Amino acid sequence: MERALLDVEPTPDNYTMFIQAVKKTACACIPRGCRKEYIAGLTEESLQLLESYETEFGNDPFSDTTSELGDALTESLGRERRKAWQDLIENINMTQNSKKAWSTIRKLNGDKITPPSVSDITPNQVGSQLVANGRRAETRRAKGEHHSTVIPGNQQNMSILTKPFTSEEFEAGLNTMKLGKAAGPDDILTEMITHLGPVAKQWSLNMYNTCLLTQRIPSIWRKAIITALLKPGKDPNLSKSYRPISLLCTTYKLFERLLLSRLSPQIDAELIKDQAGFRSGKSCTGQLLNLTQHIEDGYQKKLITGTAFVDLTVITKAERTKQAIDNRHLLHEHSAVRKRLGSRSSFLDTSETLETTPTDARTTEWQKQWNSLGSQAAQWKERGITPDECLATGHDQPWAVWKTLNRLRVGEGRCKASMKKWNITTSDACACGEPQTMEHLMNCTQAPQCTGDDLAEPTAAALACANHWKDEI
Numbered sequence: 001m002e003r004a005l006l007d008v009e010p011t012p013d014n015y016t017m018f019i020q021a022v023k024k025t026a027c028a029c030i031p032r033g034c035r036k037e038y039i040a041g042l043t044e045e046s047l048q049l050l051e052s053y054e055t056e057f058g059n060d061p062f063s064d065t066t067s068e069l070g071d072a073l074t075e076s077l078g079r080e081r082r083k084a085w086q087d088l089i090e091n092i093n094m095t096q097n098s099k100k101a102w103s104t105i106r107k108l109n110g111d112k113i114t115p116p117s118v119s120d121i122t123p124n125q126v127g128s129q130l131v132a133n134g135r136r137a138e139t140r141r142a143k144g145e146h147h148s149t150v151i152p153g154n155q156q157n158m159s160i161l162t163k164p165f166t167s168e169e170f171e172a173g174l175n176t177m178k179l180g181k182a183a184g185p186d187d188i189l190t191e192m193i194t195h196l197g198p199v200a201k202q203w204s205l206n207m208y209n210t211c212l213l214t215q216r217i218p219s220i221w222r223k224a225i226i227t228a229l230l231k232p233g234k235d236p237n238l239s240k241s242y243r244p245i246s247l248l249c250t251t252y253k254l255f256e257r258l259l260l261s262r263l264s265p266q267i268d269a270e271l272i273k274d275q276a277g278f279r280s281g282k283s284c285t286g287q288l289l290n291l292t293q294h295i296e297d298g299y300q301k302k303l304i305t306g307t308a309f310v311d312l313t314v315i316t317k318a319e320r321t322k323q324a325i326d327n328r329h330l331l332h333e334h335s336a337v338r339k340r341l342g343s344r345s346s347f348l349d350t351s352e353t354l355e356t357t358p359t360d361a362r363t364t365e366w367q368k369q370w371n372s373l374g375s376q377a378a379q380w381k382e383r384g385i386t387p388d389e390c391l392a393t394g395h396d397q398p399w400a401v402w403k404t405l406n407r408l409r410v411g412e413g414r415c416k417a418s419m420k421k422w423n424i425t426t427s428d429a430c431a432c433g434e435p436q437t438m439e440h441l442m443n444c445t446q447a448p449q450c451t452g453d454d455l456a457e458p459t460a461a462a463l464a465c466a467n468h469w470k471d472e473i
Helices: 012-029 044-059 064-090 098-109 123-133 155-162 167-175 190-194 198-214 250-270 284-300 315-325 358-371 375-382 399-410 416-421 452-456 460-469
Strands: 225-230 242-247
Touching: 012 198, 044 064, 123 225, 123 242, 155 250, 167 198, 167 250, 190 250, 198 250, 315 358, 375 452, 399 452, 399 460, 452 460
Parallel strands: none
Antiparallel strands: 225 242
């Protein structure tokens, strides 16, 4: 294969010749078929022991020599099997081969393998549904029309993005590719690329650099094999229960990894450290964990943590209004781009402009949600909580008192019942002997008592109750 590639110029147009060379070499070198007899853990040493054991067993099955050879063979096989098992566990890698890793985990757990269900639906029905969910009918772009986008940045950053790829980058990108994945239209597997020789790898690297320099890629990279997969828990007899996946060329995915390794550091440098969306190793769960940990750290240090929550109820309508009337808006008089999927729409198409102020619009939306709460909303209203942007009554009181008033109003706080629920304390008993819930704090016999109406004002009784419990909840 490497001799065949020596005379082939590494260009996108010659990629077909590369595919043919890889397939020809794979057919000649990859063994096919299966072994009729297979003994796990059998090595050259244990094979000699097996032959000696079979010879002695044929002569005298009950001799001491036969018994010793049998014990030695069993020990050798067991040792190799244990070593193979240890290697399997140590080499489980979710990044390289998650399919094999999950298969091993399911076997260890003893999970039952559910046989695939048989469906009466035809491939044409699924295909028609996928097409209906896909690109909308629209005119094709005129031939020769090309839209280029200039990436903002200094000249140094642009040189980093356009300089040729190195062998180290090629190997690093190849190490991130997952094994055991289906091939694309070119039938090239990841395993084939990893076992390429130095000349073939250098040819691939040179072709990638040619693609980067000329801004052209092989035509087969633009094709994909569309396969429908059944959604988990869905009825297999419905065409809407299937989702499409695209099988791309493995070499194309490797090219994307090389570009990503260049782009990621440049983009990450422009993002704030708190940005979690679409970043590796960060998620909404992580952000919530950071927030709760920050609050917990402040609680341990006896500090007060203030949090500002931004309500985005009508943000899209407000933004749509600014986009329509404010010429300083980045999308003012913006022309919508072509839609790739019928199920994806811009907020410019789905949002309407506001007819009132954002404050009135937010209050209206909150009132709709408030009415859907039913009895809970009525209980909160009795305690002075209303769906508007005004601060709750009692905000002129000291912070500790106002905080306690609000916690008594909504029924959430660090009472002993909650602390026991959170596994912070072992008992929920109040000083009076009753379970200390948030409702009990308003009626405790050893503290000033108040009612929900008192909390709504707040009256002197409510302030006295809040003053009593301000250091506990």
